[in-house]
Amino acid sequence: MQGESKKPKKILIVGGGTAGWMAANLLMSRWNNVEVCLLESSGVGTVGVGEGTTPHLKLFFDALGVSESEWMPRCNATYKNGIYFSDWSFVPGHKEYFHPFPAQVDDLTVPMFFHNIKARMQGDEAQAHPDHYFLESYLTQNNLGPLAAECFPFSVGYGYHFDSELLGQFLAERAIAKGLVRLNGTVTEVVLDSDGALASVRLDDDSLLDADFFIDCSGFRSLLLQGALKVSFKSYKENLFNDAAVVLPTEISDVITPATRSTALSNGWAWKIPLTNRYGNGYVYSSDYISAEQAETELRQHLNIPDADVTARHLTMKVGRAEKHWEKNCLAVGLSQGFIEPLEATALALTFDTVMLFMRHYEDGHFTNKFEREFNDAINVKFEAVRDYIVCHYKANQRVDTEYWRDNAANTNLSERLGAILNLWAGSETFAQDMRAQNLDVGYQAKSWACLLAGYGAFPRQRSNKAQARASSQADMEQLADFIRRCGLNFRDHNELLAHMLSE
DSSP: OTTTSSSSSEEEEEHHHHHHHHHHHHHHHHTSSSSSEEEOOTTTTOOOOOOBBOHHHHHHHHHHOOHHHHHHHGGGGGEOOEEEESSSSSSTSSSSSEEEBBBHHHHHHHHHHHHHHHHHTTTOOOOOOGGGSSSEEEOOOOOOOEEEOOOOOOBBBOOOOOOHHHHHHHHHHHHTTTTTTTEEEEEEEEEETTSSSSEEEEEEOEEEESSSSEEEEGGGIIIIIISSSSSEEEEOTTTTOOOHHHHEEEOOSOOSSSSSSEEEEEEEEEEEEEEESSSEEEEOOOTTTSSSHHHHHHHHHTHHHHHHSEEEEEOOOOOEESSSEEEEEEEEGGGGGEEOGGGGOHHHHHHHHHHHHHHHHHHHTTTOOOOHHHHHHHHHEEEHHHHHHHHHHHHOOOOSSSSHHHHHHHHHOOHHHHHHHHHHHHOOOOOHHHHHTOOOOSSSOHHHHHHHHHHHHHOOOOOOOOOOOOOHHHHHHHHHHHHHHHHTTTTEEEEHHHHHHHHO
């Protein structure tokens, strides 16, 4: 390869955690003639905010050639078809909705969904709740996992729930077995060279670790990128109010549902994530509206565990992103590059995209910074797209019971892109087509936006149209339900899938 001589001989990853070990495994799988070292500090814990993912984690393991039977039992992992959203809306009939991951059969069912949305907006009593239109909604309602029988020729996207600490251990063992050098120490100083690039890091024993390229996985501190290289940070505080969380585990139930549950509380929302051995629970909230003590009390009441036998863990979040993710000879990955609250479990997806896109741009530039700007622009677009989608959950909420929810609904600090999407929802007769035409479906497709807004019952006031769309007939809806049901015959019970994996 032209430019091979410029490939770094040594890469130092500063910080472990899931992001650090994901980066290590991806780098080693692609550049097998580069020495990769990972520095951890025994005195620094991991944040571990979320234990749920999008389908990107499957892409990650597929890229490594790691099977589900190899890693899932090790990490108490379960399957995830999507997310239940409860109590985000007080609109009758819309107290709860399910947001599924994509499946190929959506192409056959979504047109009726959009048809009935249009009819509903024009005043017809159409069935426009998203739970009626998606295969993965049916699978989850019936506790079916996402793995289809071989005779079912349509793909189904899915994510996972897992223990983040165990996943880090699994990925560490795998990387070390393939030759990664694992080091322990605390960084006390970052040394720059004469050009202002990173030269080495000094540890608490006064030793120096040098490298040709550095991966910053030091968490919210961002020691290398934001600390030493002075890359500025763009806060999302004006868009996303939440900045803290409190976390509690509870006992797992006999039936393990293949879905995350997000329940709106007084000043934020609570997650419920099923692992094979426990539920992971947490309350994400804004410290401007509720104290940590009040949030813990509310979460305990929500979980019906008011006593203090189970210790809660309190976390703070730095929500936003670095202005650049690749600067000189440093790439920031994970919390050190930015964080968007865990509502749609996008953190590991952004980690995976960052590393994969970096390797491609670095190679295309013959291991120089030729495409640094293009890379940073592309990652920023991904962050902004995720942010806009998360902001919409709050902006479009249909609650009026607390100042927190009223302020979110009244928030005018929206991006131009999100404002355009909401305007289309309120005024367009062809929402999906117009989103595509205006290039607004970057990151999330129109059906995802429609699931969110229709799931809330956030329908604009009736608008007239001479060519008014008629709601699908009862017979059509029954035919659709039967089609989805028969598709569902190709899937197995989620608990049986997990038990079968353990027996292999």
